Amino acid sequence: MRYATSPKPKIAIVGGGFSGAAVAARLLRSTKYDVEMIESRPRVGPGLAYGDAQPYHILNVPAGRMSFWTERPRHFLEWAKRNGPELGWPEAAMAEAHSYLPRELYGFYVAEQLERTDREVSEYHGRRLLHRRATAMTLDHDRDVFRLALDNGESVRAEAVIIATGHGRPTRSWQVTGRGAAYVEYPWSKEATAHLNSVAPVLIIGTGLTMVDTVLRLKREGHCGHITAISRHGLMPRRRGDSEACVLELGVREASFGVRCLFEAAREAISRNRGDWQAVVDGLRPISEHLWSALSLTEKRRWLRHVQPIWNVHRHRMPEESAETIAALIAEDRLEVSACFVEEIEMSGMEARVRLRPRGTTRSRTHTFGRVINCTPGRSDLASMGSPLLADMEKKGLARANALRCGLDCDESGALLDALGRRLSGAFALGPMRRGLLFEASAVPDICCQADDLAQVVAAFLSSDDRQPKERDVHAIGLAR
Ligand SMILES: Cc1cc2nc3c(=O)[nH]c(=O)nc-3n(C[C@H](O)[C@H](O)[C@H](O)COP(=O)(O)OP(=O)(O)OC[C@H]3O[C@@H](n4cnc5c(N)ncnc54)[C@H](O)[C@@H]3O)c2cc1C
Known part of the structure; x- marks a missing residue:
């Protein structure tokens, strides 16, 4: 990976953890633009979850569901069997789809996927991934051009910007x-x-x-x-058990659908499954986004306040x-x-x-x-996340917290909404920053789906007719290099 600068970067990604890596690899493959990634860590890809892990820290999702590439679900499993022993995990050779492998090994896998994609596209198509080892401090937007100011005094100009800054600092109320x-x-x-x-x-x-x-x-x-x-x-x-997820048919049947309804339906399902709550919790996963989007704002708040702590200990085992x-x-x-x-x-x-x-x-x-x-979870309220960039965006009205105050406000495609609730054309959010709008925004399978969709949305945005480069405008506002 190079540390060079591009004369005219098109897409800037802030944050080089799993989310940034997932969308960068897809954009490199499917668009004709260079991607500039801003990340202070020396290695991009593993991020907080897989970059700071010790060898004995284990993934909490089985290998068969941790592929970097949605269209190849067994990709990580096959990679781990091939490469694990050489990297110091001999037992990975015997891994199966239901095996839980080390987080550190997964970090190597993610970094390799991004590096390999970068090598391939730069060799055959001339597109590049540029890693800037810095922290983005501020964002400006004028006439379709974004400018990120970095803590090393440099700046990055882009026509699309993706905020993938991940988890906030741990919560602290003392x-x-x-x-x-x-x-x-x-x-x-x-x-x-x-x-x-x-x-x-x-x-x-x-x-x-x-x-x-x-x-x-x-x-x-x-x-x-x-x-x-x-x-x-x-x-x-x-404790994690061996249950298989059951198929649930929880419909949104009543106008008064809410947390209480959900609880009762889940309780019924558990008793139908002879007390196997794990099967029901896992069975809720495929329909959780649908159920979440059907809850009113008041009910979502009730869930976060009263049910989320109970849900978390059953869901993240x-x-x-x-x-x-x-x-x-x-x-x-x-x-x-x-x-x-x-x-x-x-x-x-x-x-x-x-x-x-x-x-x-x-x-x-x-x-x-x-x-x-x-060891508290990362903060999700913009004001207390401790990110100068997010604070700056909020101050300038380029972004706002969502109604649940647990991430950036964006529409279903991931496009950021500004202080007045309008789409900020060309700016997007990915991963944990979409909490609130999405029920499950942080696990690898969820981020991969978001990244698949977002790469298409960004590609369509950059190639649309009204998105031709406006050099005249750029010079007029003094942002061109
Ligand atoms: C400990 C842990 C274990 C997990 N285990 C699993 C698991 O086993 N299976 C699973 O499916 N999910 C797991 N997850 C959830 C999920 O995989 C992570 O949430 C995911 O990796 C999020 O990636 P991210 O890139 O959004 O965030 P992060 O990994 O937090 O990366 C964000 C990056 O943005 C950078 N950044 C932030 N602000 C700026 C800025 N202003 N300028 C430049 N860079 C910036 C940071 O340096 C950081 O590297 C785990 C999460 C954690 C925390």
Whole structure:
């Protein structure tokens, strides 16, 4: 991959994680334009989920459903069988469609797909993928031309821009005061476990799959002190079973269709399936977008507030091996999971004093930990995501939060809506940034479908009659290089 500049880039993608890589590869294959990708990481493709994983972190979707290419569902599986052993995973040679393979291996796969596509199209068609190692800070739009200003002082000019900036920073509703290294905001960083006394008590904020990964990492790295994991509801992911998804025929039958109706229908389906809730949860997946789009805004808010935490622990389940380890740690009283709120964290040298309030009580107590690791999900509210680019776009009216305040507002094709709700011609969003409009916007199979459609939408947009290059206009507003 080159680090050059193109005299006239057409498509700019902000974010080089899985979403950016998926749409870039499709655009390179199906359009005649160069693609410029802005990403501060040295390697594009794996992103947060697959770039920061340890060898023992396992995918939570089976290999048979993790292909980079929608039209070749077994592509990842076949690649892993061929390349896994050479890359240090001999067991991958025996993988089957239902096997759960390492996330790190998947990161190699994604990076290779993008690099290979880039090589092929540049050799045979002269199109290129240009990686700019930088962070996009601001976006301007004038007469069909976008200009992204980067943190290294450069700028990128494009006629279509795709925002694929992924997950926001972890959620934080508490104050952190004092100085020291005992509080870690990013669970995948080296600092999360660096210089940790092996018997020091650890607090993990968040009880989802990131907590599970962090507990496994602490154990692997020799930590044997007590771990407390807390969240609003104190719910942990369920253990993954062998159930096959059942076929559900939940129709949107009534005008009053809502969360309550859904709950009742799901309960009926579980009892029809002799209590097999996993089959029902998985059976909901093919129809979840349809059901989500049928809910009113009020009902969607009810779902997010009251049902989402319960849904998450049933939908995003723990691999068998991880579940065994977690259960053993709980049984040995080395891991405790509870429903608590963090009120304040005060760092002092190698320790952090944390004021915690158990759910359902008004009295808080202060506890001391050797490390506090924030494993809460990424923020989705634009205002608190900590992205200068998104804040700038919102300030200039080029983008707005969606009605649920959990991502960018866009239409069904992924086109961004501006502050007044009008299509911002040529600007699109992809991946977790489409949460809210879509029920499932983050898993690989969902992102691949979004990327397939978006590549076509962008290609059609750039080749449409009213999208001929307007050099005169460009010079007039001083954006041409
Ligand atoms: C830990 C974890 C494990 C997962 N496991 C699975 C799994 O097993 N199976 C599955 O189907 N799904 C899984 N997912 C979900 C899914 O695959 C990810 O959500 C997906 O990888 C999202 O990719 P992304 O590119 O949208 O976001 P990210 O991976 O977050 O990438 C976004 C990129 O944008 C860059 N960026 C952000 N802002 C800017 C800016 N202003 N300028 C330039 N660059 C910017 C960031 O540096 C980052 O690299 C997992 C998610 C996580 C977090």
